[in-house]
Amino acid sequence: MDRPYEHERREFVRVRLEIPVTYRFVCHLRQDPELDHQYRGSTSNISAGGLLLHGEIPLIPWIPELLMQKMLIAVSMALPDGGGAIKALARTAWLEPVEEPSLRCHMGLAFREITSTDRDRVFQFVMRSLMPT
Secondary structure (H helix, E strand, O other): OOOHHHHOOOOOOOEEEEEEEEEEEEOOOOOOHHHHOOEEEEEEEEEOOEEEEEEEOOOOOHHHHHHOOOOEEEEEEOOOOOOOOEEEEEEEEEEOOOEOOOOEEEEEEEEEEEOHHHHHHHHHHHHHHHOOO
16 A cells, blocks of 8 residues: 655755754743743754654643644754854654653654754755765
8 A cells, every 4th residue: 555655755855964953832822831941852854844842842732732833843954064043943844752741752853944044054965975085
């Protein structure tokens, strides 16, 4: 049986990269104090279109809002290219089951707002990483 995700085509090529990521949740419909908190996670792959975030979701009731894009995630990370931090606002493309009680999970994030300079930096980094050494 064919599964839709087996034929998925990505707009951008990805590369494996494990780096720290700081992030916070952004939602104008909520007043939760957790929205003011900055969280720490990591990524295991990145592309000019998004990243795979390993991190914590502080409240289970946020999951539907993340998946319906009523809540976004502001991310910041430093590529090993020596440039400044890459900052972006991302939507949750998918979410793996959440581990209880740690509330950690893997989130596929797609950049929604990122400067063209930062997107170009990520793209160039990915392309250089794929070149044979």
